[in-house]
Amino acid sequence: MNFDDKVPIYYQIENHIYHEIITGTLKPGEKLPSVRQLAVDVTANVNTVQRALSEMITAGIIESKRGRGNFVTMETAKIEQLKVQLVTAQLAQVYEQLHALNLSDTEILTSLQQYIQQRGQAK
Amino acid sequence: MNFDDKVPIYYQIENHIYHEIITGTLKPGEKLPSVRQLAVDVTANVNTVQRALSEMITAGIIESKRGRGNFVTMETAKIEQLKVQLVTAQLAQVYEQLHALNLSDTEILTSLQQYIQQRGQAK
DNA sequence: TATAGTGTAATAGTAAAATATAACACTAGG
DNA sequence: CCTAGTGTTATATTTTACTATTACACTATA
Structure with a gap:
C-alpha cells in the first residue's frame, strides 16, 4: 500500500x-x-x-x-450513512481550508470547477 | 492551539x-x-x-x-505561488477522495454546491 | 476429535514526534 | 562593552505508532 x-x-x-x-x-x-x-x-x-x-x-x-x-x-443504511459522513467530512475540510485562505464561496466553487477542467485536459 | x-x-x-x-x-x-x-x-x-x-x-x-x-x-510572487499550491493541494485531495468514492465530476461539484448552500442556511 | 483457519490479546522492541532544558551564536541598544 | 532579545543546536526523556512474535479462544470440517 x-x-x-x-x-x-x-x-x-x-x-x-x-x-x-x-x-x-x-x-x-x-x-x-x-x-x-x-x-x-x-x-x-x-x-x-x-x-x-x-x-x-x-x-x-x-x-x-x-x-x-x-x-x-x-445494514445497507449504515453504509449509506457512512458514505454521506465521509463525503461531508471531505467537503467540510476543503471548504474550511479554502475559506480560511480568504476564498469566497463562489471562488471556492469556480476553483474546483477549473481544477476539474484542467485535470480533464491533462489526460 | x-x-x-x-x-x-x-x-x-x-x-x-x-x-x-x-x-x-x-x-x-x-x-x-x-x-x-x-x-x-x-x-x-x-x-x-x-x-x-x-x-x-x-x-x-x-x-x-x-x-x-x-x-x-x-517576494510577493512566492507568497502567491504558495497560495496556489495550497489551494491546489486541497482541491486535489477532495477530488481524489470523492472520486475514489465513485462520485462523478458533476456529482462532486453539485455536492459541494449543496454543502455550501446548506451551510449558509444553518447560520 | 484433530486440525487448519479464524479473531483476539499480550509482550517486548524500534522509530519518530514532541517535550524539557540548557547551551551557544549573533544583533541591537543602552 | 554589556545585556537583553533573538535564532540555533544538542541532550535526555516521554509518548505514541508500529512491528515482531507468541499465545490463546473459537469455528468449521475432514
Missing part, C-alpha cells in the same frame, strides 16, 4: 476498507480477507490492521465473528 | 503560519513573533516550532536572520 507518512497507518487502512465497502468492492454481508491476509495485502502488521478493524467494528460497519472472520454489515 | 492528533504538530504549525501569511495577517517583510513567543502562542515546544520554521525557510517563504528574528519574504 502507498502510505502517507503524515497520518497514522491504521487510519489509512480504515479509510481504505471504508472505500471498498462504499464502492461495493466489498458487498454487504461479505467476508473480509483474514486479518493476517489483510496485513500482507497492505504490508502492515496484524495489530495495526486489528486497530483499524476495531474502530470499524465499534462504528458498526464491520461485524466480527470469532473463529469465522470479519464481515461487512448487512 | 487546536491540534488534530492525526497529523504532526510541526506540520500544523507550518500550515497555520502559511495561512497567516497568505491572508495578510503577516505581511511581506514583517517580523514574526520570536520562536519562544510562537511556542507559547501555539502551546508547543521551541524545537517543534523551529522544525516548522525550518521547512518554511527551506521553501523560501521565511527568511531567518540570526539575532534579529524571522521575517516573511518580501
